[in-house]
Amino acid sequence: MKITNILFSVLLTASMFIMSCGQKDSDIQASVEEKLKSNADMGAPMTVSVADGVVTLTGECKDEACKVQCEQLAKSAKGVKSVINNATVAAPVVVSTDNSLESSVRDATKDHPTVTATVNDGVITLTGDINRSNLPKLMQSLNTLNPKKIENQLTVK
Amino acid sequence: MALQEKYKQLTDAAAAEGISNLQVREQDNVLYIDGVATSGASKDKLWDIYNRIDPDYRSGDLVMNVNVAAGSGSKARVTTESSNLNIRKGPGTDQPIVGKAEKDSTVTLLSQTNDQWWLVRTDDGEEGYAYAQYLTIQ
Numbered sequence: 001m002k003i004t005n006i007l008f009s010v011l012l013t014a015s016m017f018i019m020s021c022g023q024k025d026s027d028i029q030a031s032v033e034e035k036l037k038s039n040a041d042m043g044a045p046m047t048v049s050v051a052d053g054v055v056t057l058t059g060e061c062k063d064e065a066c067k068v069q070c071e072q073l074a075k076s077a078k079g080v081k082s083v084i085n086n087a088t089v090a091a092p093v094v095v096s097t098d099n100s101l102e103s104s105v106r107d108a109t110k111d112h113p114t115v116t117a118t119v120n121d122g123v124i125t126l127t128g129d130i131n132r133s134n135l136p137k138l139m140q141s142l143n144t145l146n147p148k149k150i151e152n153q154l155t156v157k
Numbered sequence: 158m159a160l161q162e163k164y165k166q167l168t169d170a171a172a173a174e175g176i177s178n179l180q181v182r183e184q185d186n187v188l189y190i191d192g193v194a195t196s197g198a199s200k201d202k203l204w205d206i207y208n209r210i211d212p213d214y215r216s217g218d219l220v221m222n223v224n225v226a227a228g229s230g231s232k233a234r235v236t237t238e239s240s241n242l243n244i245r246k247g248p249g250t251d252q253p254i255v256g257k258a259e260k261d262s263t264v265t266l267l268s269q270t271n272d273q274w275w276l277v278r279t280d281d282g283e284e285g286y287a288y289a290q291y292l293t294i295q
Contacts, residue, residue: 016211062182090182093189101159106252111238132213134238136204139214141290144222144272149187151217 023079025050032080046070046087053081057126061087092097095122096146108141115154121147129155160188160218167221174199176223190221197225197293224272225294231266233277233292235259242292244285248274249292256283262293 029050036046046059055074061067069148071085101119109117115128115138124147130138135156142150160183161168168181168190176192176199183248184190194200200223207221208214234259235242244256248270255281264277268270270286277287 017286062184078162090180093182093184093187103251107273110250135213136208137290140200140204141273141288143220144224144289146222147220148185148218149220150214152214154213156213 023053025052028053028055028079029079031077032074033099035077036070040067044145048074054083054084055080055082056086058086061089064089094146095139095148098122101145101147104145105142108138108145112138117142119147123151124149125151126154128147129157132156160186164188164190164207164210164219167210170206171203171223174202177202177226180191187216188219190223192223193226194223195226200225200244222272224289227266227269227294229266230295232263233262233266233275233294235262235287235290235291236293237291242287244277244279244283244287246285248286250288252286255285256281258283258287263295266292266294 001131025066029048032050032055033045036048036150039144046057046061049056049058055077057070057074061070061135067085067087067089071083074080075138101122101124105119105124109115112130112134115126115130118125118127120133124145135154139150139152165197170181171190171192173196176194179190179192181188181190194203203221207219211219237260239260241257241259243254244258245252246255258277258279262280264279264287267276267278267284268292269275269289273289274286275289275292276284277292278284
């Protein structure tokens with residue numbers, strides 16, 4: 001009885017081992033997705049599809065390095081034969097020059113005489129005061145000027 | 158990544174509102190959301206959500222450039238605070254004023270110079286450039 005049990009479990013282990021050599025596409029998909037999670041640079045999760053061990057990646061990466069890293073992570077997953085990397089790289093954010101920002105900020109703040117805006121290295125800094133009801137309009141127009149960021153230090157009344 | 162979490166409600170809403178050319182990018186601890194809304198109401202909704210997540214837009218960690226799509230020939234209402242809207246010879250407040258459009262009057266959009274300036278025609282037939290922030294596209 002005992003010997004039969006041992007034999008049975010040996011057979012079971014062996015069969016599991018054989019099965020794992022030809023991994024199921026769904027298992028490969030899960031393990032690739034798991035590996036990609038470790039890539040902290042990823043924004044939205046990459047879409048992973050697998051057909052006969054061939055992995056296709058689609059989605060958006062923030063830069064080229066991130067795209068390469070995703071492909072390497074996918075290749076390192078068990079059972080992956082090859083990777084088709086269809087990921088796209090997001091275009092970098094374009095920030096206006098200080099010269100063009102200065103003139104466009106002047107236009108945007110013209111009707112807000114109590115607001116002082118300065119521009120330095122793409123950053124718009126707002127000081128002075130404003131009524132709360134006028135703040136959205138001012139912020140909306142400043143947000144269209146392609147600044148690097150907007151530091152709102154206004155006293156809101 | 159943390160910023161995308163912080164503004165997730167906003168980016169989800171942008172997708173739900175059908176913002177076209179939607180781009181969400183994070184660079185140097187600032188999140189940039191760009192896209193084109195189909196209506197002024199969609200844009201306002203996003204700005205309301207932004208204000209709820211970050212009251213009075215204090216954090217300086219988001220730049221949201223969402224404009225309203227409008228073809229030439231569309232109408233827009235003049236939504237100034239109280240005064241009339243200056244119609245200028247060129248796109249810039251340093252340009253001479255060639256006309257005025259009354260608050261709450263309607264102008265015809267002829268072409269968009271950039272995100273800030275539209276070439277418009279007033280009901281009186283005056284043509285010139287007006288500041289986009291004071292035009293609510295209908």
